[in-house]
């Protein structure tokens with residue numbers, strides 16, 4: 001694939017280089033040239049939830065799945081190693097750890113974790129290991145908060161070993177049905193099936209509580225089912241149409257949880273979305289064309305490449321009544337707009353060359369997160385998409401917290417290549433350059449071709465695996 005000219009972050013050697021580059025590409029980010037001394041940084045300040053629970057610092061590990069469970073939905077050694085790395089990162093908030101399916105047909109891949117009675121002990125062990133691994137390194141665990149992300153993959157479900165997509169959809173989508181080859185007679189989920197799914201989420205939340213987790217994330221992002229509800233304007237019946245109906249899935253799950261386990265509910269939300277992108281003749285991403293107003297992007301404008309946050313604000317306005325305090329802001333979907341969801345210089349195998357400097361994508365998420373935080377000061381807001389900042393991540397992160405643009409800085413891909421980054425930043429240690437994620441996207445390409453995920457280019461554990469050579473050969477062949 002031919003690469004277009006985008007300045008690599010590693011080439012921006014000084015703070016001035018970085019900020020001048022931001023101006024040159026016409027974007028803006030909070031930035032603190034001189035980081036505070038260890039112990040003085042806002043990133044090290046603790047945070048108190050309404051319940052009185054303290055979270056020891058402002059780093060959060062975002063959910064990162066590895067496509068590496070057993071086909072029964074149990075963790076393997078690879079899964080346990082990834083979770084161990086979350087625990088020893090130094091972050092005091094672990095948002096969900098990874099997407100865990102609440103029922104078999106909701107799995108995004110045949111190796112996704114799944115929570116049910118049979119698997120409960122494994123989740124108890126995972127939780128216990130997180131706490132003891134964290135304790136061994138940092139001592140205190142009373143200021144550590146750990147949630148479990150609950151999901152149904154909806155349109156992107158690949159539940160069985162045959163690896164055939166078995167989509168569960170809520171409405172006829174003007175572009176995605178075709179893009180992902182849905183047959184004309186594909187049946188939408190019925191209201192009764194959704195009612196059953198609500199029960200599955202409620203049950204899964206009870207099991208998560210029994211396993212020890214302190215909250216559950218009812219996932220509403222990245223094109224998966226929870227997110228699809230939010231754009232189901234054309235769906236008839238109680239789960240579609242008005243925003244109240246589109247939120248009925250969430251409100252029903254919350255009510256069910258309140259009446260049973262009463263574990264706190266958090267929401268990871270794609271706060272904006274774009275029209276699906278495709279490759280042009282130079283492999284660069286361009287928006288699909290439509291000759292109608294595009295109304296299927298929740299938090300998007302009707303042109304498909306802009307943001308209209310009004311409905312998102314309306315939705316978040318209900319959260320206090322629903323008792324939802326923790327919200328993690330993310331965007332889009334890795335399946336049809338990866339550049340807005342996980343800004344990267346190298347695309348995954350099913351992606352396209354970046355249509356913009358990836359720093360624009362980082363700034364977009366940071367700016368929207370800031371707007372949400374300012375509008376809803378009582379919500380506890382976690383931001384995403386910081387990994388592409390690379391060397392400059394600490395400078396942006398500290399500025400965001402100083403300016404109250406978020407309460408927590410979420411780290412995704414960076415934790416795969418450089419798990420100790422939060423600890424190093426908090427201690428004022430020099431960053432380990434060789435561990436900094438350069439967004440090669442191998443962690444996405446590998447699962448797209450049926451392999452486990454991991455940081456194949458930088459993590460010696462994955463570098464040594466036969467899968468690393470296989471992936472290299474695949475990329476060579478595909479000219480990626």
Ligand SMILES: Cc1cc2nc3c(=O)[nH]c(=O)nc-3n(C[C@H](O)[C@H](O)[C@H](O)COP(=O)(O)O)c2cc1C
Pocket residue numbers: 062063064065066097098099149219221222268330341342343384385386387388410411412413414443444453454
């Ligand atoms: C390999 C991989 C696995 C991911 N798994 C999940 C997941 O299980 N749940 C989720 O909500 N997001 C998941 N994400 C998205 C990340 O949490 C995060 O939003 C994204 O990578 C952008 O943040 P970053 O710039 O720090 O990587 C995943 C991303 C990658 C690359």
